[in-house]
Amino acid sequence: MLRDIAATRLIEVFCRQEDALAVIWEIQNIEKTEVKADAVQVNKQTEHTGTYKVRGHFAGIPWHNEFAYVLHEQGFHSTEAHPPASGARIQGGFVAVATGEQSCTILHYEQYVLPQWAVPLKPLIVWYLQWSMQKELHDLRAIILERAAKDMTQSKVSAQTSTLVPKSGPPG
DSSP, X not given: OTTEEEEEEEEEESSOHHHHHHHXXXXXXXXXXXXXXXXXXXXXXXXXXXXXEEEEEETTEEEEEEEEEEEETTEEEEXXXXXXXXXXXXXXXXXXXXXXXXXXXXXXXXXXXXXXXXGGGHHHHHHHHHHHHHHHHXXXXXXXXXXXXXXXXXXXXXXXXHHHSOSSSOOO
16 A cells, blocks of 8 residues: 555646547557657557557656557546556556537546655656646647547538538529
8 A cells, every 4th residue: 555656636627528538549649748758659459449559757757658548438548558566657648528518527637556655756657647638638638629629620520611611503
């Protein structure tokens, strides 16, 4: 228990749940939002499962790992792809819950089992995780809103274009 860390953060996003999920399910976006990731390589196995390799920095310390992910109806969950015999040391994910027609709450959670040598640093690690997770959620929200706005603009242009195009041949 002394080695365990569980951190959660929430953010409200004024968009449809499906707009949020479209971005969350695109695992490559981890590279854009995850503070601790510099590079992500995704290997999709099925429509809902796969692995991704991450290389990055945790509070300035270089690290890398491979994670197995599962996409589910409200987001995704990932865990170490090759955990030690004692069990996974790192896991987490995102859940998007509709709170209205045009709003949803996104929950981001991360769970860690620290190596014994890091236990004295636990308060600093928790602080860093809380900060990084909040930043990740703000970056995720920006991507979601940007994409939703782009999709809405494209839908309006398509709707306007379809009203300008005659539905039947030329008159006469």
